[in-house]
Amino acid sequence: MTAAHRVDVIVIGGGIVGLATAWKIQQRRPGVSVAVLEKEPGVAQHQTGHNSGVIHSGIYYEPGSLKATLCKRGAQETKDFATAHGIPFRTTGKLLVATDETEHGRMLALHERALVNGLDVRLVDAAELRRAEPHIRGLGAIEVSTTGIIDYARVCETLAALVVAAGGEVVTGTTVTDVHEAATEVVVDTEAGIWRAERLVACAGLQADRIAAMAGIDVDVRIIPFRGEYYSLPPYRADLVARLIYPIPDPALPFLGVHLSPTIDGGITVGPNAVLGFSREDYRKGAVKVRDVLDYARYPGMWRVARANVRTGIHEMKNSLFKRGYLAECQKYCPELQLSDLLPREAGIRAQAVRRDGTLVHDFLLERTPRSIHVLNAPSPAATSALPIGQTLAEGLLP
Structure with missing residues (x-):
């Protein structure tokens, strides 16, 4: 029988939130032994490595929410x-x-929210918008000066190296199969052996609800995967915009709309949209995993979300199937883009927590037990907010 590995703290998940948490735990309690368990062969393989690479400012979020406070802190900490x-x-x-x-009208309301959140923003009119970005058209815009771009996968690689340098372990290719919490320890079964620890943090992203269920937690949420499909612009369009260009979002939805994002490597991405996914972790278009579909097909909250968003769902699906519809979303503010400009790019998948009553969970969501903390909802701007999220989790785990 394989001997159990023993550490002080286990972190499940090698995305940016899990790695930031492991590092913050080490900073809070020097000498503590930490192991990060990641089922993929490397870190940042899912949400962290499949996003726009934006350092968000926190403009969208309800004043006083975790997203609003941690995103604002996280933007500066990330830089x-x-x-x-x-x-x-x-x-x-x-x-x-x-x-x-x-x-x-939504823009003016969003501007007021941004001021309440203490952000450096200002309104610009149509003429100033055109001077600032000659290829963009609109009635006006909110300028957010602090927004930036970065490669979050590289941030993860650095965090992983820091965790190891401080005496921790980052164990990849290790799938968790069960979690048991007892009075004095937490036991994590994996395909490669057993791990024991005094404390556990689960930052499992697309598998967050399943890891919580393994631990015996009766949570009122289910992770629903939403595909975010991207395109890249060709190299000759690399100077199309100097800033990130976003539409004004619908406040009833958690998605920000199709946007133009310069990337740190000099390109520009277009996207993402938001369509229901049929697999939590397969990024190929049309990919289906029966277990994942059955998970939400049997969940009453999914059907309540579907009924409440029929028109939006049909619109997003149509734009996914027909590139011309996707292009039309971009042409609202960048009319010169053409179909030939939209080049293939790998999709992302957002882990969206949905309650049984059909409510979309908008804020970060944590569930605590005597010896563990489970991060049940951490979509965008989790990458921007990862360092203060990690600090919050470290403080909650090791008071």
């Missing part, structure tokens, strides 16, 4: 971390563009 460790980033700024009267 400071990158500077300290030689990770390239750029503070490009962002324009949220209103293209019709409905969006203009």
Whole structure:
């Protein structure tokens, strides 16, 4: 029988939240032994490595929410971390563009929320918008000067190296099969052996609800996968915009809309949209995993979400199937883009927690037990917020 590995703290999940948490635990309690368990062959293989690479400002989020407070802190901490460790980033700024009267009204409301959240924002009119970004059209925009871009996979690689340098372990290719919490320890079964620890943090992203269920936690959420499909612009379009260009979002939805994002490697991505996924972790278009579909098909909250968002769901699915519809979303604010400009790019999958009553969980969501903390909802801006999320989890685990 294989001997059990024993550490002080186990972190499940090698994405940016899990790695930031492991590092913050080491900083809070020097000498503590930490093991990060990741089922993939490397870190940052899912949400962390499949996003727009944006350092968000926190403009969208309910004042006083975890997202609002941790994102604002995280934006600066991310830049400071990158500077300290030689990770390239750029503070490009962002324009949220209103293209019709409905969006203009939402823009003004969003601007007021941003001021309440203490952000450095200002309104620009149509003429100033055109001077700032000659290829963009709109009735006006909110300028957010602090928004930036970075490669979050590289941030993860640096965090993993720091965890190891401080005496921790980052164990990849290790799938968790069960979790048992007793009075004095937490036992984690994996395909490669047993791990024992005094404390556990689960930052499992797309598998968060399943890991919580393994631990015997009766949580009122289910993870629903939403595919975010991206395109890349061709190299000759690399100077199309200098800033990130976002539409004004629908406040009833957790998705930000199709946007133009300069990337740290000099390209520009377009996207993402948001369509229901049929596999939690397979990024190929049309991929289906029966277990994942059955999981949400049997969940009453999924059907309540579907009924409440029929029109939006049909619209998103149509744009996924027909590139011309996707293009139309971009042409609202960048009319010169053509079908030939939208080049294939790998999709992302958002882990969206949904309650049994059909409520989408908008804020970060944590569940605590005597010896563990489970992160049950940490979609965007979790990458931006990862360092303060990790600090919060470290403080909650090791008071």
